[in-house]
Amino acid sequence: xxxxxxxxxxxxxxxxxxxxxxxxxxxxxxxxxxxxxxxxxxxxxxxxxxxxxxxxxxxxxxxxxxxxxxxxxxxxxxxxxxxxxxxxxxxxxxxxxxxxxxxxxxxxxxxxxxxxxxxxxxxxxxxxxxxxxxxxxxxxxxxxxxxxxxxxxxxxxxxxxxxxxxxxxxxxxxxxxxxxxxxxxxxxxxxxxxxxxxxxxxxxxxxxxxxxxxxxxxxxxxxxxxxxxxxxxxxxxxxxxxxxxxxxxxxxxxxxxxxxx
Amino acid sequence: xxxxxxxxxxxxxxxxxxxxxxxxxxxxxxxxxxxxxxxxxxxxxxxxxxxxxxxxxxxxxxxxxxxxxxxxxxxxxxxxxxxxxxxxxxxxxxxxxxxxxxxxxxxxxxxxxxxxxxxxxxxxxxxxxxxxxxxxxxxxxxxxxxxxxxxxxxxxxxxxxxxxxxxxxxxxxxxxxxxxxxxxxxxxxxxxxxxxxxxxxxxxxxxxxxxxxxxxxxxxxxxxxxxxxxxxx
Ligand SMILES: Nc1nc2c(ncn2[C@@H]2O[C@H](COP(=O)(O)OP(=O)(O)OP(=O)(O)O)[C@@H](O)[C@H]2O)c(=O)[nH]1
Ligand SMILES: Nc1ncnc2c1ncn2[C@@H]1O[C@H](COP(=O)(O)OP(=O)(O)OP(=O)(O)O)[C@@H](O)[C@H]1O
Ligand SMILES: [Mg+2]
Ligand SMILES: [Mg+2]
Ligand SMILES: [Zn+2]
Numbered sequence: 488x489x490x491x492x493x494x495x496x497x498x499x500x501x502x503x504x505x506x507x508x509x510x511x512x513x514x515x516x517x518x519x520x521x522x523x524x525x526x527x528x529x530x531x532x533x534x535x536x537x538x539x540x541x542x543x544x545x546x547x548x549x550x551x552x553x554x555x556x557x558x559x560x561x562x563x564x565x566x567x568x569x570x571x572x573x574x575x576x577x578x579x580x581x582x583x584x585x586x587x588x589x590x591x592x593x594x595x596x597x598x599x600x601x602x603x604x605x606x607x608x609x610x611x612x613x614x615x616x617x618x619x620x621x622x623x624x625x626x627x628x629x630x631x632x633x634x635x636x637x638x639x640x641x642x643x644x645x646x647x648x649x650x651x652x653x654x655x656x657x658x659x660x661x662x663x664x665x666x667x668x669x670x671x672x673x674x675x676x677x678x679x680x681x682x683x684x685x686x687x688x689x690x691x692x693x694x695x696x697x698x699x700x701x702x703x704x705x706x707x708x709x710x711x712x713x714x715x716x717x718x719x720x721x722x723x724x725x726x727x728x729x730x731x732x733x734x735x736x737x738x739x740x741x742x743x744x745x746x747x748x
Numbered sequence: 749x750x751x752x753x754x755x756x757x758x759x760x761x762x763x764x765x766x767x768x769x770x771x772x773x774x775x776x777x778x779x780x781x782x783x784x785x786x787x788x789x790x791x792x793x794x795x796x797x798x799x800x801x802x803x804x805x806x807x808x809x810x811x812x813x814x815x816x817x818x819x820x821x822x823x824x825x826x827x828x829x830x831x832x833x834x835x836x837x838x839x840x841x842x843x844x845x846x847x848x849x850x851x852x853x854x855x856x857x858x859x860x861x862x863x864x865x866x867x868x869x870x871x872x873x874x875x876x877x878x879x880x881x882x883x884x885x886x887x888x889x890x891x892x893x894x895x896x897x898x899x900x901x902x903x904x905x906x907x908x909x910x911x912x913x914x915x916x917x918x919x920x921x922x923x924x925x926x927x928x929x930x931x932x933x934x935x936x937x938x939x940x941x942x943x944x945x946x947x948x949x950x951x952x953x954x955x956x957x958x959x960x961x962x963x964x965x966x967x968x969x970x971x972x973x974x975x976x977x978x979x980x981x
Pocket of ligand 4: 762763764792840
């Protein structure tokens with residue numbers, strides 16, 4: 488049973504110790520990682536996914552339930568408690584979608600009688616996030632950036648179904664972000680979102696701020712911010728509405744702007 | 749003497765993996781020598797001599813299969829390694845043959861595959877994979893976690909007993925377990941034998957007959973519509 492993940496700070500790009508020395512994430516926590524482009528956000532979640540033990544360029548260490556992660560987490564995907572949805576928006580895997588998902592389900596689960604059911608569920612999950620549905624017989628390499636993202640999220644949630652989920656910039660690639668968050672938060676897990684999106688950052692219990700390759704601060708979402716969060720979400724929904732209109736070939740009108748004031 | 753034989757298709761990251769491995773071996777007190785076997789061009793020997801100040805050599809297999817060339821020269825190489833007072837001989841060989849494999853019964857046999865290569869690569873490399881002790885998968889930084897795991901499954905499907913280690917050979921992530929495997933591998937000394945049975949592959953084209961069409965040849969022949977053959981292991 489996974490109860491906690493601990494991140495023990497290493498050093499930033501300048502070689503200095505990270506200002507934040509230790510962060511402990513508990514089951515059920517939703518955390519964000521924020522910071523400018525190139526600051527090292529992806530590097531931090533990669534460290535977590537690799538169960539870094541002072542053997543990555545940052546010198547960080549990751550503990551699971553206070554202990555160094557057992558080697559089998561990395562050697563046997565069925566035992567790996569982490570699913571990572573990377574920033575990639577293209578696949579290099581030259582397999583048809585169903586064969587890819589089936590193979591992944593086979594290596595991620597111990598109960599092989601469930602494989603077909605999992606693949607079916609993952610596909611319908613993914614298709615709730617995309618505009619145009621993903622066809623099971625298309626090749627992975629033919630999927631669009633958004634479809635790729637949607638499929639990776641579905642794969643992580645349904646097929647991996649791990650206690651820890653790491654998402655790198657879920658807001659990118661134009662998928663239904665709010666729907667994705669709703670679907671994801673039905674599950675009791677540790678979620679870590681790398682994000683540039685204020686809505687996602689404010690939905691989190693706390694955010695880890697990155698700069699120059701270092702964890703510089705941990706900010707807990709306070710009452711003021713929770714109050715802001717309601718308005719941020721409303722603005723965001725309004726913007727999404729405009730985005731959807733434009734997507735389907737509609738026009739915007741001056742009245743629509745009234746709602747923003 | 750520890751012996752590492754590292755094979756793998758072109759540009760999969762063999763040199764990058766070995767660079768990190770050699771550094772770690774040297775840091776832990778090993779005296780390493782390096783041999784590169786390639787068909788007609790290689791410069792890893794010069795790179796490693798410069799970077800680590802260790803004895804290095806290269807040999808071009810030329811008209812020979814590189815894996816056969818390895819069998820030919822490995823005895824000499826081990827003597828050379830002994831003469832230089834080294835404790836580990838690391839061999840990088842171009843895995844071009846796909847019918848043979850270069851591993852011997854002692855030491856560590858290591859194939860390097862890249863996660864970016866397409867999902868059928870494990871099915872194509874034959875005994876170079878199935879006779880290895882460990883398959884090292886590089887370039888995991890370039891693919892999603894899901895693709896990495898499906899690639900692992902594809903290797904397991906064709907080579908269930910081969911251990912798999914995923915690495916980022918740019919940053920040297922995941923190399924430590926490989927170094928441990930070198931440490932715990934059996935010492936190479938005295939008489940060494942090639943692992944598995946090589947395929948019977950000598951045909952009349954090998955000895956210089958240039959006529960096109962199987963009717964002009966004898967011994968091992970192959971018409972278009974015959975896919976029955978002895979694969980070796
Ligand atoms: N992104 C990434 N690039 C890698 C990795 N490993 C190797 N490379 C790159 O892949 C290219 C080939 O790497 P080498 O180590 O020279 O490959 P090799 O197998 O020794 O190649 P040959 O000996 O020429 O057949 C280089 O540009 C490396 O920097 C990795 O893990 N990640
Ligand atoms: N602590 C560190 N020490 C050394 N290098 C680092 C460190 N942290 C990050 N880097 C390097 O900085 C570069 C950019 O980092 P990264 O890709 O994680 O940025 P990012 O915040 O995810 O950017 P983006 O918002 O564009 O996705 C990478 O090459 C990474 O290896
Ligand atoms: Mg990033
Ligand atoms: Mg090389
Ligand atoms: Zn050969």
